Amino acid sequence: YLRTLATSDLVLLRQLRDRIGLSNAKFAATAGSVLGEDTFKFIAALGIKLRQVYGSSEGGMISGHSEDDILVETLGPPLPGVEVKISNEGEILIKSDYAFSRYYKNPEATSEALKDGWWYSGDAGNVNKHGHIIFMDRVSELGELRSGEKYAPQYIESGLRFSTYIKDAMAVGDKTRDFVTGIIIIDFENVGRWAEMNRVPYTTFTDLSQKQEVANLIRADVERVNGTLPEVARVRRYVLLHKEFDPDEADLTRTRKLKREALEERYKDLIEALYAGEKEIEVEA
Structure with a gap:
């Protein structure tokens, strides 16, 4: 050696x-x-x-x-x-x-x-x-929660993006919320390769992102990032989005920076479901 x-x-x-x-x-x-x-x-x-x-x-x-x-x-x-x-x-x-x-x-x-x-x-x-x-x-x-406690959304997002299996992420939480939630975009190429190696069948991005095996895979990365955060800033609930953020749909700038207000408006029903504790929500894929 x-x-x-x-x-x-x-x-x-x-x-x-x-x-x-x-x-x-x-x-x-x-x-x-x-x-x-x-x-x-x-x-x-x-x-x-x-x-x-x-x-x-x-x-x-x-x-x-x-x-x-x-x-x-x-x-x-x-x-x-x-x-x-x-x-x-x-x-x-x-x-x-x-x-x-x-x-x-x-x-x-x-x-x-x-x-x-x-x-x-x-x-x-x-x-x-x-x-x-x-x-x-x-x-x-920093972002601020209802309690007045603050958290760093960009730090959370950067930590999640460091994962091989996560392409993008957005942390959500404001003065009307009690905790931080997240929207996560899988890296289709890397997660797809992982799925093939582990014999997880899939057809499309949407199908792959909703597999329970993929949810378990991503959970480990969320727990890793949460381990570096104070308790108030930890992501309590999150969703694996069925599609990628798209600059052509005004989700991102051309340099791939998040357009937070636009994203929160586009996915407001999804965000509300996260805070309401819903386990499923119907979306148009």
């Missing part, structure tokens, strides 16, 4: 590292926007231990991975001397010796950002069972 690894490193991985300018990398870190898990794992597969770090002008260096404590979905644990807690609204709060003391000649902004020694970062997140910080979204992009 070790000989195989050494050979593959010599023959393939070293050439790839050289081609992308990382052949002599001794320490690799990424900051700024959170790196997607697929990119992170690709670089790790090249034999490079990439670390994610989290910092800001106001808070200084806040957290980061160590060589032997890398979790791709996180920003690492807080650094020594840094305290982190999550507000009731889901905002990441920071207290440390490295944080700023005030904004220059702007007492109003200072009083909004600094309260009782804690810096309100404007980032929404969570701390997992390992003590690592998970970044979800900017607070301004």
Whole structure:
């Protein structure tokens, strides 16, 4: 096994590292926007231990991975001397010796950002069972439930899309709702291949998406994503849609961004059925 690894490193991985300018990398870190898990794992597969770090002008260096404590979905644990807690609204709060003391000649902004020694970062997140910080979204992009508690729809959707078997997803929940629901689009090609390997017969996208075996397959991915979320943000109920979102039907932009208002209007009966606890609903396929 070790000989195989050494050979593959010599023959393939070293050439790839050289081609992308990382052949002599001794320490690799990424900051700024959170790196997607697929990119992170690709670089790790090249034999490079990439670390994610989290910092800001106001808070200084806040957290980061160590060589032997890398979790791709996180920003690492807080650094020594840094305290982190999550507000009731889901905002990441920071207290440390490295944080700023005030904004220059702007007492109003200072009083909004600094309260009782804690810096309100404007980032929404969570701390997992390992003590690592998970970044979800900017607070301004969060959805809000009836209880006033907030959740990060884009974080949920990105986590679901990372699945081999999920092409698209939309998280639903607003001030009239008590919990988060979801609309999920299967990846027809990958789920179809899985169905053939597992002898699950099907004819069309609609037929495949409604198979109980496929529902069981997707449930594992929903549970995986829910495991990274605070309880209030977990997807309680969801549906596997009988068709794909379509830019030609104004479901998506041309760059495949969700048109949330249009989708919620188009599938309002389906969404209402989810919140009503219905097990089935008739749709026109």
